[in-house]
Amino acid sequence: MDALPIARLQFATTTSFHFLFVLLTLGLVTLVAIMQTRAALGGKPELARMTRFWGRLYVINYALGIATGIVMEFQFGLTWTGLSAFAGDVFGAPLAIETLVAFFLESTFLGLWIFGWGRLNKWVHLALVWLVALTAYASTLFIMVTNSFLQDPVGSHVQGGVLRLDSFGALFTNPALVSSLPHLLSAALLTGGFFVTGVSAYHFLKRTTEIEFFRRSMRIGVLTALAGSILTVNQGFAQFGELKMYQPGKLGQASVGLPLGLMIGVGFLALLCSLAGTVLLFRNWLTRARPLLYLMVPAIALPFAAAICGWLVREVGRQPWLIWGKLRTADALAGVGAGQILFSFIAFSLLFLILAVADWVLLARIARRGPESASAPAEPELPVLSGV
Template identity: 80%
Template structure:
């Protein structure tokens, strides 16, 4: 067996799984931060309940998404040692910053937010969720800095057969980053918006007694999805001009093999935009919550941004081949000296792990989503059980 296609398929699977978790995490944390800001300023109890409900779903997705990210970074040292040896000085810098600064700070602030309910001053508690949001976006920034370097290796020079970093600022102004980062962040907003709309639609289908709660949530989700859909299309087409400068061959979809995923991504993107426009019009006319046939379509529509995201990621990665670092290092030269059998074994093991994580994430999210928000008379913090003799 040839180890190269197995290793590529393994990393593609790992990256795709992790990317889906990241999109929903970024989208939901933005919704939670905005909702808590409105609750803190207005003092509306319903907005505070919305913060807790959608925040609980965000935390579940965040926790399970961490494992996929850890496994993905392990693969750089296990399967792609050629990349680490050749470009580790450059490629590793943004990854180290993402792990040591953005990720650890995000986890710390998230812990303060979770355990600070009813204990921290309301403005301090609000600040913690915004710090969680900002560090989450910073994490996405540095991940995209690393990936954009692979697409367009700026800020480095070859020395003794390896790449050396000579301008970190060039990594932050990389045309491949400037064009793609807003597109990814917009996709996250659309994902969070569609998720909130789909869950709210489910409760209207089930004729929930929490009418006001999910009416407010539906409005928030529709507006978020509309903004995300507009930006994701605008920023998506804006990338074509930059691609023509550093990877002109990628625009020829038939020769690079990206025609199909590109078509899927563009089609789903316009379907999402159409859905959000219709939803906004119906929302303005106060018809959206009463249009039951549309409510049944909103629930499976949660999957639309995920499908578009996978298509977009395939376009970005497949279109770079046969280069791992564009024009500098071929993918075939970056693979570790590991037998195909061992890579296949790890691929199967990781595949089973990711499938289990995906199922666990779906089960937990759907269970909490179906249960709905806590009752209005519920205490701000659940009481801890008292153990005899303690």
């Protein structure tokens, strides 16, 4: 039994699962920050309730996403020790910054935001949610800096059998980063927009009494999905020219043909759906078109499907290199038996499945229950525990 394909499948599974949590987290935190800003500036009372409702869903997804990220980190030391030995001096720096600065700061600001409801000045509380959003984006930046280095190892040279860093600044001007980061961030907006739209559609199908609440939510979701889909498609095609420079022939590989085609197809479908939804916002036609509402709920999965396909194109297309032109995947594998890797793959997969199911159950429960009543106390219940 060959250990390499098992190890590759293991890492592909864990990174794909974690990536889905990240997309929804980034999309939702941006929308929550926008909602709270409008509420603080004197918007209607529904905006404050929307902030709490969608913020509760965001916190649940964020908390379980952390667990998936921790599991993923273990694999660098368990399975890919050759990567750390060869290039740890280079990609270890952005990973350390992501963990010590962006991640811990984000968690701290989020904790203050959660427990600050009804206790902090509204402007301080608003600043906290934007700090949560900014540190989330910073965390994504440093992760993508690391991944982009694997795609195009700029600013480094081989010395004594290991990679040495020449310029830290070169990591941030890496063509593999400049072309992919906007694509990922816009995909997160698309994901958040489709999620808010789909949940709102569900409540209209159930004849909700919260008409104004979910009408406003759907409007924000549809417009966000439109902006995200336009940018995602645009930035996706913008990468093709860059790819020809640092990974020539990648898109011509048979292994990426199917996921690439599916990603493009789903991306254009999401764009068409967003355009149609935006037109139907006129005179609230969208909220009354029940056949379309039935389609909006399963359409929540569209951005996730496109994201998985895009991740496969980016990662599978790099093979057989783990670091393009510098380190082959086979040479980075730890010296452990295939049986051990298979056991850890099964264990990690089961853990991820449990986390995914828990995330779905909690999100679905809170989403179905809807927002707290307008007469509820100003200080809401703890966002995470409310769904348990």
